Amino acid sequence: MSSLINPETLSTFLEYSKPQSALDLVSLAALGVVSATYLVKGIPWNRPDPYYKRWFERPQFKDGFQSNRPTVTRNIAEKLKQTKVVIFWGSQSGTGEIFAQKLARECHLRYEVDAIAVDLSDYDPETISQIPNTKLVIFILSTFGEGDPSDNTAGLWRWLHKNSPEISLPGLQYAAFGLGNSNYKYYNRVVDVVVDSLEKAGATAFIPIGRADDANGGTEEDFLSWKTNLFSVFQEKLGCQEREIIYTPTVAVKEDSSLQPIDLHHGTPIERPSGSKGRSLKTYHIQALDVT
Known part of the structure; x- marks a missing residue:
């Protein structure tokens, strides 16, 4: 069987492959180091440090010591044992959060109604079904982009879409206000979809849905109008009396x-x-400056 490589060709190749100068030797050495580094992928020096985990250990807990900090719950029904009204906000730019915080403060100052404003992503959406009908739930939801929910509304959005047939909310008393812009195709789509899902689950809206339109800069006015209807419910259904707001x-x-x-x-x-x-x-x- 004849050889696949001509001996003369092999001899010529070996002759030309010999380093001709010191620069060739340095280049070959550098190429060898780079090739070896790539092949071993850092295994020799990237060995895990067996003591690295000690950076995250808390020695005070080894002897049974427990932290005095209160346990943070993701069950909104548990949180509502301490208050009357919860205001969920879902916002991308922060406007919804500002409205929710102001509304919670005004509920307390004007009607002595305990209310909390909470980020939707801080609680598990399925625990909404555990809220008793003696509590009031308010949603302030923004729509951005092509009718998309805000990042912190994603959990509620997925829960309502994936579990829609199984969700039952017959005792939920809620109100909803949406933030959007009518210049866009999907104007206030998020609040409309959420309200539709809540209605199918048996929840009851105690005031009509509110929608803000930022196309003409009327977001603040739309919110104030909707808030007036909300506070009328406080007076009629909750028996709350408006009081003079005292500076706090x-x-x-x-x-x-x-x-x-x-x-x-x-x-x-x-x-x-x-x-x-x-x-x-x-x-x-x-x-x-003098502080007075």
């Missing part, structure tokens, strides 16, 4: 007489060049 500060300023001047940071003048090189420095004066 969110922060308290207290003087600490134990501090010494050395402990405080004093405003000092800042000197910066006021113009071209060689000109005098311009001083910016900093003065302390």
